[in-house]
Amino acid sequence: MSVNRSVINVGVIGCGHWGPNHIRVFSEQDRSRVIACADLKEGLLERIKQRFPSISTTNDYTAMLSDDRIDAVIIATPTGTHAAITRDALMAGKHVLVEKPLCPSSTEAEALGRLAQAHDRVLMVGHVFVFNAGIIELRNRIIAKELGRLHYFDAVRTNLGPIRGDVNALYDLGTHDITIFNYLMGEEPVAVSATGRCITQTDIEDVCFTTLHYADGTLGHIHVSWLNPRKIRTLTVIGDKKMAHWDDVDPNDMLRLYDKGVQEPPYYDSFGEFNYLLRNADVQLPAIHRTEPLISQATAFLDWITTGNQQGPGAKEGAAVARVLEAATQSMNNGGAICSISHSPGRVGPVVSASMDVVAARTWVRGTEADTTTGTTMPAPTHYVSE
Numbered sequence: 001m002s003v004n005r006s007v008i009n010v011g012v013i014g015c016g017h018w019g020p021n022h023i024r025v026f027s028e029q030d031r032s033r034v035i036a037c038a039d040l041k042e043g044l045l046e047r048i049k050q051r052f053p054s055i056s057t058t059n060d061y062t063a064m065l066s067d068d069r070i071d072a073v074i075i076a077t078p079t080g081t082h083a084a085i086t087r088d089a090l091m092a093g094k095h096v097l098v099e100k101p102l103c104p105s106s107t108e109a110e111a112l113g114r115l116a117q118a119h120d121r122v123l124m125v126g127h128v129f130v131f132n133a134g135i136i137e138l139r140n141r142i143i144a145k146e147l148g149r150l151h152y153f154d155a156v157r158t159n160l161g162p163i164r165g166d167v168n169a170l171y172d173l174g175t176h177d178i179t180i181f182n183y184l185m186g187e188e189p190v191a192v193s194a195t196g197r198c199i200t201q202t203d204i205e206d207v208c209f210t211t212l213h214y215a216d217g218t219l220g221h222i223h224v225s226w227l228n229p230r231k232i233r234t235l236t237v238i239g240d241k242k243m244a245h246w247d248d249v250d251p252n253d254m255l256r257l258y259d260k261g262v263q264e265p266p267y268y269d270s271f272g273e274f275n276y277l278l279r280n281a282d283v284q285l286p287a288i289h290r291t292e293p294l295i296s297q298a299t300a301f302l303d304w305i306t307t308g309n310q311q312g313p314g315a316k317e318g319a320a321v322a323r324v325l326e327a328a329t330q331s332m333n334n335g336g337a338i339c340s341i342s343h344s345p346g347r348v349g350p351v352v353s354a355s356m357d358v359v360a361a362r363t364w365v366r367g368t369e370a371d372t373t374t375g376t377t378m379p380a381p382t383h384y385v386s387e
Contacts, residue, residue: 008032013061014076015039022074025298036064065092078166083108095122097301101175102318109322113315122304125318127179131296133288134254148241152219155235158228168205173224178324181220188320194328195336257284
């Protein structure tokens with residue numbers, strides 16, 4: 001799998017929103033060079049020519065895949081095209097970094113993983129927030145048990161636009177938070193419930209509210225919207241020892257750790273003696289060295305290609321996200337009912353009655369309380385980012 005060439009030649013497919021960012025990042029890397037890009041829109045290709053005159057352009061990505069000089073391709077096209085283009089690229093012998101989500105179907109995601117393995121090629125998914133310095137620091141604190149037992153996550157990801165016409169807000173924005181939750185938990189959820197509303201379009205949800213249920217009882221709530229006057233990118237984590245707040249928009253205070261919580265007295269003799277004590281202590285702002293996550297992601301991709309050792313999220317993690325999206329879609333179609341997440345290839349779990357107690361629903365999904373989750377274990381942060 002590893003490439004002995006000192007400089008890896010890269011091609012970029014899709015030159016809309018994220019494509020130019022990938023071209024910039026891989027052009028600035030010492031170990032890579034972007035030599036070609038493809039897009040159906042001539043106007044976008046003209047912009048690339050003006051900014052990067054040395055890069056050749058084409059309307060036909062298959063022509064680029066036939067270029068033996070190209071070692072790897074970056075796919076930044078609409079979600080519905082990811083599976084087909086990724087398949088073509090792997091079949092052409094290229095290493096692949098594909099934007100999130102890998103594809104709408106977990107069956108397709110798993111098949112692409114097998115194809116990459118069969119052709120001995122890297123297939124990396126652009127879950128860029130696992131390369132975010134604040135999220136990595138938060139993960140390290142969770143691993144060290146500094147927050148204690150995790151109770152729930154609450155993520156908000158909103159903005160006024162851009163409104164997409166191919167996937168809903170959960171697929172567009174919520175994919176990031178699903179990835180972050182799985183990364184922080186180190187496993188997949190066992191069930192999901194979701195609701196949404198189509199406002200600007202008849203069949204695509206502009207706003208979605210989604211709750212992920214993990215096997216140990218931890219909840220993860222996601223609010224995403226294209227119709228919010230404020231750009232918000234926040235995550236709050238509640239543990240029984242400490243609480244944390246991450247803000248990707250705040251340039252100064254990316255991560256705050258609160259020594260706050262609720263303490264329950266060990267016993268009480270009467271209702272009048274019963275109370276909960278609120279603990280309110282120091283707030284810590286960890287010193288975090290900021291790096292551009294897209295650069296860290298590119299570095300990990302090149303490391304994976306050159307060493308053959310996985311350095312970032314692959315098809316396994318991409319399929320885990322797809323399973324949540326599939327179950328969330330089924331939940332929306334069933335009025336927000338809790339839907340179990342099946343880990344059988346290509347199968348969405350059954351709907352659990354929305355009236356069921358959450359604990360009972362979780363027990364039903366898992367089979368017995370003694371069972372352990374069969375979710376994917378994601379690597380620790382040090383496996384994702386090259387020093």
